[in-house]
Amino acid sequence: MRSRADVVVIGGGIVGLSTAYHLAKLGADVVVLEKGYVGSGSTFRCASGIRAQFTDEANVKLMKYSVKRWKELSDELGYDVGFVQTGYLFLATTEDEADVFRRTVKLHRRLGLGTRIIDMDEAREIVPILNTEPFILGQWNPEDGKASPFKSTFAFLMRAREMGVEVHEYTPVTAILVENGEVMGVKAGDRTIKADAVLNATNAWAPLVNEMAGLDRELIPIKPFKHQLVKTEPIKPGLVNPLVSPPSWNDSYIIQDAEDGGVIGGAGVEHGPTYDVTPTYDFLREVVRWMTRIAPPLKYVHIIRQWAGFYAKTPDSNPVMGEIKYVNGLYIAAGFSGHGFMMAPGVSEAMADLIMKGRTKVPLDWEWYDPHRFERGELRTSAFQIG
Ligand SMILES: Cc1cc2nc3c(=O)[nH]c(=O)nc-3n(C[C@H](O)[C@H](O)[C@H](O)COP(=O)(O)OP(=O)(O)OC[C@H]3O[C@@H](n4cnc5c(N)ncnc54)[C@H](O)[C@@H]3O)c2cc1C
The missing domain is CATH 3.50.50.60 (FAD/NAD(P)-binding domain)
Structure with a gap:
């Protein structure tokens, strides 16, 4: 050395x-x-x-x-x-949230991003297994x-x-x-x-x-907070290409691994401050609830991994x-x-x-x-x- x-x-x-x-x-x-x-x-x-x-x-x-x-x-x-x-596709469940999305798109446009509001027909084209029924509109940026x-x-x-x-x-x-x-x-x-x-x-x-x-x-x-993810067995590539998230559903999201086809799921279940990285059952229960509401066919897919890491959070x-x-x-x-x-x-x-x-x-x-x-x-x- x-x-x-x-x-x-x-x-x-x-x-x-x-x-x-x-x-x-x-x-x-x-x-x-x-x-x-x-x-x-x-x-x-x-x-x-x-x-x-x-x-x-x-x-x-x-x-x-x-x-x-x-x-x-x-x-x-x-x-x-x-x-x-x-x-990334964010999904609004209420009119108030839809208004926030519209304002955010204006900010993005001003700063040169290609973000736009999309309807649920287009959302379904992007994510073929999406449950479009609960959502009013999407905030979509393909970049x-x-x-x-x-x-x-x-x-x-x-x-x-x-x-x-x-x-x-x-x-x-x-x-x-x-x-x-x-x-x-x-x-x-x-x-x-x-x-x-x-x-x-x-x-x-x-x-x-x-x-x-x-x-x-x-x-x-800076404080360490435990955040967790699960991953499913591989499914057909392209079924959940973007990260898809309805923020009002406890910050839940799904995203498909581009290489092995497994779907990764996260949710806003937070523990800490702690340096412990043991996966917990309360997270597993919460995340599968939201994943299967966002994309119902995921009900038939096995979870094969769960793990934890840190959000190192400032105030x-x-x-x-x-x-x-x-x-x-x-x-x-x-x-x-x-x-x-x-x-x-x-x-x-x-x-x-x-x-x-x-x-x-x-x-x-x-x-x-x-x-x-x-x-x-x-x-x-x-x-x-x-x-
Ligand atoms: C569940 C989960 C999902 C996430 N999803 C995303 C996401 O989709 N997109 C995104 O951008 N971010 C995401 N993050 C956050 C992202 O993982 C971190 O912000 C990022 O990895 C931080 O990188 P880093 O190099 O700063 O820290 P780290 O990768 O934590 O590296 C810090 C390193 O410092 C080392 N270290 C500590 N003390 C010492 C010491 N005394 N001497 C020598 N080495 C030391 C540690 O061992 C560690 O390897 C996620 C995090 C979690 C937990």
Whole structure:
């Protein structure tokens, strides 16, 4: 292991690895330290959804850019990341909700997204097994999509390694070295790596890592909440191509794995704060109820897996990104509140630019994601949660 690096990245999830790749592109010597295996945090446990359909300007702009980057990544990295533009379809069950959708479409149009309102005939063409009867209209964007968490993480890992990035698994960081308010490096057990900059990319664990730099755990209040998914046996490809969600049905959603044809189902059953990832029966009961109401033929399909991971939530469900002002050279990109997979391409490029150049062309509103907003008692509009 190197004893000196320009940047040490703590955390080998999609955010840490993609930032390491972008740092290497800018010529930095980078070491990534991961306490388990890469992807073992939340990344390999996510539902794979990618959307620009947020309800506020900052997240729409960031995700519009990220979707553009998702499209380029397979060619750029030389590995297939499994990105497909199969869309997101939100379904309204009440007139009030339909009005919110209409307003959201106006915002999206203004910001250059192709989102539109569709009727249930068109919805049924897009999702042949959809139960259209309970829904008034749909909010549809065909440019949203999904990618493989496994392939994309490995694509960043492999390319970063080819570019000289050192990635060490099963290597927990145990201390952050700080002198006179400047970051000096990290310790991983008895090994020390000196560095000019350190990035905390540990998402659900970020407050514990901040504490290693002498900061209060509550300074940037990110909390781990258990969220779960189930997956069915494979069904005919294309029956549930987009992510389909009626938000008023307890934030439930279904999305078909583009590769193996299994249908993944999620719902807004949340436990925590906790670091426990044991699957629970209350989630299973709730999710199958909604999945089979959204697409009744799923009644005849077996569930073959259930698992849990973390939404690393901030008080306003928006991530924190930037430099931590109390320790020069200590950066954070965490608290993704259920959206870190989709945001990773835009966030990682912007973070690498910030660390190496102090500025970026990525349309990321630093003020919106300021890690210190909670100290000032500021909350952003809550980011729309689903998938
Ligand atoms: C059920 C579920 C569904 C989801 N669906 C979606 C979705 O459809 N779309 C989407 O965009 N997002 C989704 N998410 C959220 C997404 O999984 C996360 O936001 C994303 O994976 C965060 O990536 P990350 O790299 O920041 O964090 P992680 O993948 O959690 O990586 C952080 C890493 O830091 C490591 N670490 C912690 N402490 C230390 C230490 N001291 N030293 C070294 N390493 C350390 C951890 O082991 C971990 O691997 C979902 C999450 C869940 C649980």
